[in-house]
Amino acid sequence: MAVNQKKPSALKDLNLIRTMIRQHKRNDLAFAGLGMFVIASLTITLIILFLDLVLDGYPKFTLDFFSNFPSRRAARAGILSAWVGSSLVLIVTFIVAVPLGIAAGIYLEEYSKKGWLSDIIEINVSNLAGVPSIIYGLLALGLFVYSFGLGQSILTAGLTLALLMLPIVIVSTREAIRAIPVQIREAAYAVGATKWQVVLNHVVQYSYGGILTGVIIGMARAIGETAPLITIGALTFIAFLPPSPVTIDPPFINLDWLNAGFTVLPIQMFNWISRPQHAFHINAAATGAVIIILTVLMNGVAIKLRYNIRKKIKW
Amino acid sequence: MSEPIISARLSKDFQRNIMERFIEFALLCSAAFAVFITSAIVYVLVSEAIPFFQHVSIYEFLTDTVWTPNYSIKHYGILPLISGTLTTTFIALIVAVPLGTITAIYLSEFASHKVRETVKPILELLVGVPTVVFGYFALMLVTPLLQKIYPDLTTFNMLGPGIVMGVMIVPYIASLAEDSMRAVPMAMREGAYAMGATRFQTSVRVITPAAISGIVAAYILAISRAVGETMIVAIAAGQQPNFTFNPVESAATITSYIVSVALGDLEHGGIGYQSIFAAGLTLLVMTLLLNILGHMTRKKFAERY
Known part of the structure; x- marks a missing residue:
């Protein structure tokens, strides 16, 4: 009697539990679907963004676009001064930021002793990575343009971007160095190498790939950086080229280009976006496509490089 | 001192020691550059903003609801x-x-x-x-x-x-x-x-x-x-x-x-x-x-x- 009474309610409970489990499994599936949907839409957004630029700018992908100066007539305007400017600025950035960043990274990983000095430096490096880029522009405006009197030149722009790139190089150098096991260093010390010999001939050699990854990512960021260069007062309309860095006569190298006015690809693009005529928007799209191809290629190379290093090296 | 001399040749190698010290110092300077950048940012922003705040009171800056520093009627509310x-x-x-x-x-x-x-x-x-x-x-x-x-x-x-x-x-x-x-x-x-x-x-x-x-x-x-x-x-x-x-x-x-x-x-x-x-x-x-x-x-x- 008692058993018979219990049975239906137990069955009811069982059914309830089964419904609950089914529902939770459904939730599980629903969330997995949602996650995939979100990631797919992000990827599609990236693709649409890229296609939109390429399709809008497609009519401008001619040799003339790369060999013409900007012009008041949209059809004849090109990005010659912009890509030359970008290249020269990046040369300065590279020369300044890479050695400085690697040296700082080496110091922080290999030399610094735990103490207030290394703490202060570490806090500063991580803090610099979070400072908005336009603040670097204000720093450069106050310091390089007016206090040092460098003017609105390629040198100023290169130094500004170098400051922006520095934290990226420092962080990637440190990560690469940290991955090297201590036995490598001990082996070198054991045969009588000095600290610097260990660092230069072993630590830096083996962390080369990781450092390169950081340098490429930093350069890709520097190519697209606009706000700090607008802040230092980069000109938006440049119809001349800076003096050539290489000359036929000795001493073959001419440094006048460092003081020349300049424009860069993203500023040229910004300038064209800001104009009301649609014809200029096409130019902007084409410039944007050039920038995005450059940055995506560089980032892609960096990501691939890092992937290869991770796969290949087994200590 | 009873410390054992591992290599008399190396301990006398001043050039090598000085080189090591110099390199360490150079690396320290590069790392300290990060501190320099931070201080420079703060210095430049503050030193250029001080004349602004001599002209505009901080109270006005923080409470005025109009921002027109480049018009003829100037308001400085952030x-x-x-x-x-x-x-x-x-x-x-x-x-x-x-x-x-x-x-x-x-x-x-x-x-x-x-x-x-x-x-x-x-x-x-x-x-x-x-x-x-x-x-x-x-x-x-x-x-x-x-x-x-x-x-x-x-x-x-x-x-x-x-x-x-x-x-x-x-x-x-x-x-x-x-x-x-x-x-x-x-x-x-x-x-x-x-x-x-x-x-x-x-x-x-x-x-x-x-x-x-x-x-x-x-x-x-x-x-x-x-x-x-x-x-x-x-x-x-x-x-x-x-x-x-x-x-x-x-x-x-x-x-x-x-x-x-x-x-x-x-x-x-x-x-x-x-x-x-x-x-x-x-x-x-x-x-x-x-x-x-x-x-x-x-x-x-x-x-x-």
């Missing part, structure tokens, strides 16, 4: 710029927080190894897209789309750039939040699974609460990124200071104000020139507070596991 900054940031967060969190949970708890290895590089590529291109996207693609839904929307508004900025910061939130979720010990997941929890229940009831400070830190750092973002708003939000929190209106943010002044003729030492440093100082203080808060939250998380 509030319109702050309202623009906060509105665009808020829209960006409405977009980025759900998307970023879902992506992070999916990548950390649901995705197979292969999916994760494919998606993370795509997110990194999204981070690498220059902001000026995102600005073009906001003005030429997103705003016209929004205008089809709201025909009253002006060409320059805060909604379009806000949404695009949200898409831009999704990868930051996703990768930082995912890192902190993956750092939650495996034993906690296994405990939940052993009790019969599904993956969704485990993620929401176990992993998310355990990683909450890391996730919140990701949000805070994303806010800081959005507050300092310049080109998207400078291109697509208009550059007219406007004290409003209405996202369909056009407005200037702190950053886009700096850009608009820098695009014009800058008179060195003039009040317009000083005003961008005062605005920059405000921005620096805001992002600095957010970054410190973010790092403190993350450190709290790191201490637990």
